[in-house]
Amino acid sequence: MQRSxxxxxxxLVYAVIGLFLAGxxxxxxxxxxSVFYVVLGVGIVATAALLxxxxxxxxWLFAIVLVGTxxxxxxxxxxxxxxxxxxxxxxxxxxxxxxxxxxxxxxxRDQPVSYRSATLPLWIGVAASSVVLLIGxxxxxxxxxxxxxxxxxxxxxxESDPQPVGDWRAYGRTQFxxxxxxxxxxxxxxxxKLRVAWTFxxxxxxxxxxxxxxxFEVTPIKVRDTLYLCSQHQVLFAxxxxxxxxxxxxxxxxxxxxxxxxxxxxxxSYHETAAGAVDSSGSPAPxxxxxxxxxxxxxx
Numbered sequence: 001m002q003r004s005x006x007x008x009x010x011x012l013v014y015a016v017i018g019l020f021l022a023g024x025x026x027x028x029x030x031x032x033x034s035v036f037y038v039v040l041g042v043g044i045v046a047t048a049a050l051l052x053x054x055x056x057x058x059x060w061l062f063a064i065v066l067v068g069t070x071x072x073x074x075x076x077x078x079x080x081x082x083x084x085x086x087x088x089x090x091x092x093x094x095x096x097x098x099x100x101x102x103x104x105x106x107x108x109r110d111q112p113v114s115y116r117s118a119t120l121p122l123w124i125g126v127a128a129s130s131v132v133l134l135i136g137x138x139x140x141x142x143x144x145x146x147x148x149x150x151x152x153x154x155x156x157x158x159e160s161d162p163q164p165v166g167d168w169r170a171y172g173r174t175q176f177x178x179x180x181x182x183x184x185x186x187x188x189x190x191x192x193k194l195r196v197a198w199t200f201x202x203x204x205x206x207x208x209x210x211x212x213x214x215x216f217e218v219t220p221i222k223v224r225d226t227l228y229l230c231s232q233h234q235v236l237f238a239x240x241x242x243x244x245x246x247x248x249x250x251x252x253x254x255x256x257x258x259x260x261x262x263x264x265x266x267x268x269s270y271h272e273t274a275a276g277a278v279d280s281s282g283s284p285a286p287x288x289x290x291x292x293x294x295x296x297x298x299x300x
Contacts, residue, residue, distance in 0.1 A: 004054070004106050006102045006103060006106055007051055007052075007054060007103055007106035007107060008051075008052065010051055010097065010098075010103060011048045011049075011051030011052035012048070012052070013048075014044055014045075014047055014048035014051060014094065015044075015045055015048035015049070015052075017044055017090070017094070018040075018041045018042070018043070018044030018045035018046075018047070018048055019041065019045060020041070021037050021040055021041035021044060021090075022037070022038055022040075022041025022042055022045065023041070024037060024041075025037030025038035025039075025040065025041050026038055034076075036072050039068075040065065040068075040069060040091070043061070043062075043064070043065040043068070044062075044065060044091075044094075046061060047061050047062045047065065051107075054106070054107055054109070055107070056104075056107040056108060056111070056113065056118050058098070058107065059098055059099075059104070059107070059118060059119055059121070059122045060121050060122070062094070062095060062098055062122060062125075063095075063121035063122040063124065063125040064125075065091065066091055066092070066095045066122070066125040066126070066129060067125045067128060067129075069087065069088055069091045070088060070125075070128065070129050070132055072087070073087040073088060073132075074132065078139075078141070079132065079135045079136045079139045079141075080136065080139055080141045080142075081133075081136035081137055081139055084132070084133065084136045085133065085136065088129060088133070092126070092129055092133075095122060095125060095126050095129075096126065098122060099119055099122060099123065099126070101115070104118060104119055164224070165181075165182045165183055166183060166222070167222050167223055167224065168181065168220075168221055168222040169221055169222070169223055169270050170221060170269070170270070171219050171221070171266075171267045197244070198243060198244030199244065200237075200239055200244045200246070202216075202229075202231040202235065202237060204231035204232060204233050204235055207256075209256055209257055209258060210256060210258070210263055211256075211257075211258055211259070211260040211261060211262055211263055212258075212262075213261065213262035213263070213264075214232050214262065214263045214264075215232060215262065215263070215264045216231065216232055216264075217264050217265075217266045218230055218231070218265055218266060218267055218268075219266065219267045220267075221267070221268060221269075221270055222241055223270055223272075225240065225241050225242065226238050226239065226240070226241060226247065227239040227240075227241045227244075228268050228270065229267075229268065230265035230267070230268050231265060232263045232264055232265055233251075233254070233256070233263070233265075234252055234254050234265055235249060235250070235251045235252075236249060236250040236251075236252075236268060237249045273285050273286065273287050
């Protein structure tokens with residue numbers, strides 16, 4: 001009885017998953033994307049129907065679904081690990097669950113068929129998928145081979161990125177990402193006496209259209225007497241570094257929706273045109289670009 005109940009519940013769950021994938025696949029296909037998710041959804045729904053009918057052929061059919069998914073994934077992304085894993089992160093665990101004794105014995109009941117013969121095709125599919133995933137783990141599609149000029153190492157880091165000692169002009173202060181300030185006023189002896197000098201609130205709060213993960217992770221930068229930072233909706237702020245008073249803000253009014261994985265702005269970039277600089281055409285480079293803002297943002 002327990003085995004039959006497990007097969008029945010599994011059939012229902014697989015039916016829901018299959019319908020969800022088929023429905024999303026139709027939407028994706030209508031937008032010009034791959035039709036594979038429609039085929040995958042139909043295959044899982046058909047497997048669910050066989051499970052509900054307690055037919056052992058469900059295991060064979062899902063073996064075809066699994067192998068087909070792996071073949072499609074390789075055809076799209078070769079053996080690139082993360083894109084490969086994301087295409088099988090649902091189907092592979094579903095295959096493993098179908099191989100558990102509670103499911104297989106519930107399907108076989110009193111039939112004169114061994115566990116091995118009933119599950120062999122699906123085991124072959126799982127083994128093949130595992131080999132593909134292991135190859136993907138060892139892939140190096142995104143490696144970039146290069147060499148650093150030997151003379152570059154002779155340039156003192158302090159001279160390669162000059163800035164006033166009180167400034168913090170990049171995410172890691174310097175382009176080396178040292179995250180070290182040469183200021184010496186704060187020491188181990190007086191750090192415990194630090195007090196809050198001022199507080200600034202961006203006023204940028206979550207909205208009903210935001211994704212589930214909305215975070216404030218910015219590392220501000222300081223250029224002379226101005227502090228620059230951004231909020232999760234990509235609003236840029238310039239503050240008086242001494243008082244925290246807002247000098248100006250710029251809201252690009254970007255369009256967001258709930259399909260984004262998360263909303264975060266981790267920092268801004270700064271560039272100052274050197275005297276006498278020219279652009280690619282040889283014309284004098286603009287000294288002021290108030291509308292050209294560089295965000296280090298993550299909106300997936």
